Amino acid sequence: MIRISDLEFTYREGTFRLRIPHLEIPEGSTSAFVGPSGSGKTTLLNLIAGIVLPKKGIVEMDGVEVSAMGDAQRRDYRITHIGLVFQEFELLEYLTVLDNILLPYRINTSLVLDREVQARATALAEQVGIADKLTRYPKKLSQGERQRVAVCRAVLPQPIMLLADEPTGNLDPVNKWRVLDILFDYAERSGTTLVAVTHDHEVLERFQRVLDFKDFQEYEDGEVPDPGAGRDIGDEAGAGGEVAGSGESGSMAP
Amino acid sequence: MRHTFYLAWRYLAYHRFKTAILVTAITLIFYLPTGLRVLVEQSSEQLTARAVATPLVVGAKGSPLELVLNTLYFRADYPTPMRHEQVTRVQESGLAQAIPMYVRFHSQGYPIVGTGFDYFAYRGLRVVEGRQIATLGECLVGARVAASLGVGPGDAIISSPESVFDIAGVYPLKMPIAGVLAFADSPDDDAIFVDVKTAWVIEGLGHGHMDMTTNEAQPGVLAVEEGNVVANASVMMYNEITPDNIDSYHFHGDLSDFPVTAVLIVPPDHRSSTLLQGRYQRAEDVAQIVRPAGVMDELLETILTVQRFVVAGAVILGLATLASASLVFMLSLRLRRREIETLFKIGGSRASVGLVMASEIIFVIAGGVALAALLTLVTQQFGAVVIRALIRM
Numbered sequence: 064m065i066r067i068s069d070l071e072f073t074y075r076e077g078t079f080r081l082r083i084p085h086l087e088i089p090e091g092s093t094s095a096f097v098g099p100s101g102s103g104k105t106t107l108l109n110l111i112a113g114i115v116l117p118k119k120g121i122v123e124m125d126g127v128e129v130s131a132m133g134d135a136q137r138r139d140y141r142i143t144h145i146g147l148v149f150q151e152f153e154l155l156e157y158l159t160v161l162d163n164i165l166l167p168y169r170i171n172t173s174l175v176l177d178r179e180v181q182a183r184a185t186a187l188a189e190q191v192g193i194a195d196k197l198t199r200y201p202k203k204l205s206q207g208e209r210q211r212v213a214v215c216r217a218v219l220p221q222p223i224m225l226l227a228d229e230p231t232g233n234l235d236p237v238n239k240w241r242v243l244d245i246l247f248d249y250a251e252r253s254g255t256t257l258v259a260v261t262h263d264h265e266v267l268e269r270f271q272r273v274l275d276f277k278d279f280q281e282y283e284d285g286e287v288p289d290p291g292a293g294r295d296i297g298d299e300a301g302a303g304g305e306v307a308g309s310g311e312s313g314s315m316a317p
Numbered sequence: 318m319r320h321t322f323y324l325a326w327r328y329l330a331y332h333r334f335k336t337a338i339l340v341t342a343i344t345l346i347f348y349l350p351t352g353l354r355v356l357v358e359q360s361s362e363q364l365t366a367r368a369v370a371t372p373l374v375v376g377a378k379g380s381p382l383e384l385v386l387n388t389l390y391f392r393a394d395y396p397t398p399m400r401h402e403q404v405t406r407v408q409e410s411g412l413a414q415a416i417p418m419y420v421r422f423h424s425q426g427y428p429i430v431g432t433g434f435d436y437f438a439y440r441g442l443r444v445v446e447g448r449q450i451a452t453l454g455e456c457l458v459g460a461r462v463a464a465s466l467g468v469g470p471g472d473a474i475i476s477s478p479e480s481v482f483d484i485a486g487v488y489p490l491k492m493p494i495a496g497v498l499a500f501a502d503s504p505d506d507d508a509i510f511v512d513v514k515t516a517w518v519i520e521g522l523g524h525g526h527m528d529m530t531t532n533e534a535q536p537g538v539l540a541v542e543e544g545n546v547v548a549n550a551s552v553m554m555y556n557e558i559t560p561d562n563i564d565s566y567h568f569h570g571d572l573s574d575f576p577v578t579a580v581l582i583v584p585p586d587h588r589s590s591t592l593l594q595g596r597y598q599r600a601e602d603v604a605q606i607v608r609p610a611g612v613m614d615e616l617l618e619t620i621l622t623v624q625r626f627v628v629a630g631a632v633i634l635g636l637a638t639l640a641s642a643s644l645v646f647m648l649s650l651r652l653r654r655r656e657i658e659t660l661f662k663i664g665g666s667r668a669s670v671g672l673v674m675a676s677e678i679i680f681v682i683a684g685g686v687a688l689a690a691l692l693t694l695v696t697q698q699f700g701a702v703v704i705r706a707l708i709r710m
Contacts, residue, residue, distance in 0.1 A: 116663055135666065142664025151658040156332030169320035170665035170673070176320065200331070216663075262485075 064090045064254070065111055070120030072103075072110060079105055079252045083120070085170070088272075090125070090223075093250055093257040095267055098276025104260040108226045111258065112145050113137035115210040125223065139173040146217030146255075147248070150229035152209040154216075161197040164188065164215045174220055192246050207238030214242060218249050223249060227259040231266065243269060321669055325676035336496040336681065343640045344692065345684020347466040349631035351693045357624045359700045361617050361666060367503060368609035372590060373413070374459050375403055375597065381607040382616060383651050388418050390504045391428035395421040398576030401513075412593045413584035414439075417577045419516040424474045428506045430515025431577075432611060437498075439583060442505055447496030448469055450512055453566060454558025456492040460500035460542055470494055472510060473557075476519045490519045491557035506553075517568065517575050518558070525558065534621035582606070605697035646678055 067086040071080060081103040086262045088094055097106040110122055114137075122130040124144070132140060141147075145316040162169075164184045168176035186219060188194045191211040193204075201209055209229045212229065225244060231239040243266060250257040259270070267273050329336040365387050376384035377399040380408045398419070408417035416439060434449070436442075437457075445472030451456055456474060463469055469649035476490045492511060500506055517523050540547040558566060568575070584590040597606035650657075653674075660670045 100611050109662075112662070138661070138664045138666050140664075141662075145664070149659070149662075151656075153658075153662075155656060156330045162327065166660075167663055167665075169324055170660055170669045172666065172669070173664075220395075 064088065064123075064125060064259075066123040067110075067119070068121045068123075070110065070117045070122065071105060072117045072120075079103070079106075081110075086274075090256055091250075091254045093247065093270045094259070094272040094274060095180060095270040096258065096260045096274050096276060097262070097264070097267065100262075100274035104276055106226055106229050108258065108260060111224075111245070112141055112147060113225055130232045138171065141170045141246060142167050143173050143220060144220035144223050146220065146225045148210075148213055148217045148225065148227040148230045150232040152201070152206075152233075154209055154212055156258070159198050159200060160188065160193060160204070160212050161185070161241070163201065163212050164219055166216055167220050180219070180310060184215065185221055187219060188212075191215060205238075206233055207235070207241060210234060210238065210242050211245065214245050214249075218253075218255075221253065221263040222255060224258070227257070229260055229262065231261065231263060239263070239266070253278055318672070321672040321676055324673045325680055328677055329680055335645075335649075336684075339642055339681045340684045340688060342642045343682055344688040346635040346638050346642075347689035348692045349635060350628050351689065352696045353462050353536055353624070353631060355696045356700050356704065357620065357699075359622070360704050361699060363704050364612060364617065365613050369611040371581060372584060373593065373606055374609055375399075375407065375415075375532075375580040375582060375604050376578065378603060378605045381605065381612045383556055384579060384605075384607060384628075385609045385612045388581065389441055389507050391420050391430060392504075392507070398578050399604055400573060401575045401577050402573040404577060404580050406604075407580055407582060407593070410593065410596065412589040413582045416581040416583065417513045418579040418581055419513050419577045421578060422516065422519050424476050424509055427459075428474055428508050429516065429519065430510050430549045431513040432510060433513060434686070438580070439581065440503070440505060441534075442498050442501055444496040445499040447494065450495050450510070450590070452558070452560075453512060453518065453563060454490065454515055455495040455511070456515070457496050457498055458494055459498050459506040459508045459510075461506040462509060463497040464658070468494055477540050488519075488521060488556055490515070493557075501619050504565060513577065514568075515558075518566065520576070522575055523566055523702045524567040525562050565586055583611065642681075648676065 065086070065088040070081070070083040072081040079101070096107060096128075098104055107116070110117055111124070111129070113122070115130065117130055120130070121128055127140070129137060129140065155166065157168065161184060164187065165176060165181070168174045170182060174180075185194065185197070188197055191214065193208055193211050193215075196204060201212070204212065208283065210233070214230075217227075225246065230246065231242055234242060246257060246259070247269060249255065253302050257270075261267070368385065371389055374384060374388050376388065377397040379397050383394065384396045387394070387396050398421075401417065404415050404417045407413055409504045414435060416433055417431070418436075420428055421431075422429040430436075437449075444457065445460075446463075458466075458468060460472065467472075468474065471494065473491050473493050476492065478489060492509075492515065498505065511519075514523065538546055579614075582590075582593060584593060593606075594606050597604060657670060657674075659683070660673075661667075
């Protein structure tokens, strides 16, 4: 369960401001953040992951206040509990596919790389259809293959939450569905919470919940509409989950 | 640390061209001053070793350096010759052994050293093939001459004219090779040794020709004056000394007037050396006595002064290279900012990511230093050989 309360965030420079009075994302649910560019979707992912800290407010995950942790603690927490998938894949060009998948285990001592992990990495690669490309470098892979490598890297440490920032933004339709299948299959099998930022409305029906950041926009007269509980699709998986702030309403000002 | 080093190694291996350039730059930074220093030290040792082993040299007044380089290393223009009586002068002093040296002529680029038998004993040279010189006209060749020209006992070497226009002076002399000297790792390996009298024959001070009393020679006789026969150019002059014509060889004039370029002096003790040096202090003396070690020390002083400039230049070059390498590292970090951000985002610890970047720099520097050390070691091992080759050139 992700719980956000009285969150307020601004960057050091610029006029961007994000305010979320209350937000809960249930454990094991799949949620999509949609909305116009610059509305704060990626920023919210970064806040949940503890990559950036709110100016005020609380970000909690499974009862642990991520926003209260120190830098080192947040990194350790992130690498052991959260898997990140990026639009641009962010693979390291000088590492082979296998080394890219194993990367989290080489950059933080909170994870221990052993034979079991290596075997799991190979098995994951096999599941997503890149087992025969383990010794290749990213440059020699297609876009779809790269994103599959990135997904393997994200799920290898068996995180409790997957945060994907436009994971299909750079993929053709065939690869788009394939990568989504992999993400949803993994989330379903492992009970991992999946939160994805997307601009692609075609894929929204796959998510149990959709949070439209447009609903948070402040009107010129200062009135803030109540976005309600977001739009639940397929409510059976996450009944009762409050996606967006209700009583106090969420608001976001440019 | 194992994983940190692994990632750093993978990065360097993947960008091997860039890595090679950086390692080369670091290698040069460290190798240039150290390698140069080693080379200069070895050059000094090489140059002084033979000079130290040669206590004194007497030669005509002039450049001591030229005298030493010619007498010890068979290099430089041949110094002004002096009369052979200077050899006798030392011998008659009873203070030292005197070995005549006449280093003037060449054969196929190799110096022909006219000397006495004592020279070989003095330098510790021994014959490994053939035998010692036994008669006028024979020669011994150094190990490198034999190897380079592919000659040995039974072959012959022909002296080269000093100048193609020297049609009236030095005639080529064909000299049978009596033996080959053992490799001595010294300038002796690159020399052809003859008796000093053979050198005089090459110069034309001694010669052999057909017997002028025979009927065959009569058409060439122009006049007979007080026992001296004056003949024209049809008289056959020998250009090779053989058992058949050796008796016809003779020298015109007083041998004590004949030229030598130097006398190697081997005093038995320090006292004799000092006494002998004292005898050459008169200003009107036509000869000078020099201590080769002292002459070479002066030369090395000059070389060391030059070395300081070169090392200073190398240090400046090194600093410039270091600055360039640092710039490359900084630009590389800037180019990799996104990669570093990704590592941070997925949870890479600050220490691990920092260590990966630092390890790469450490690997490059360590690689450069190791390579520089290896090159310095190689220079130490083989520098002397290179220097000797350069000295011979």
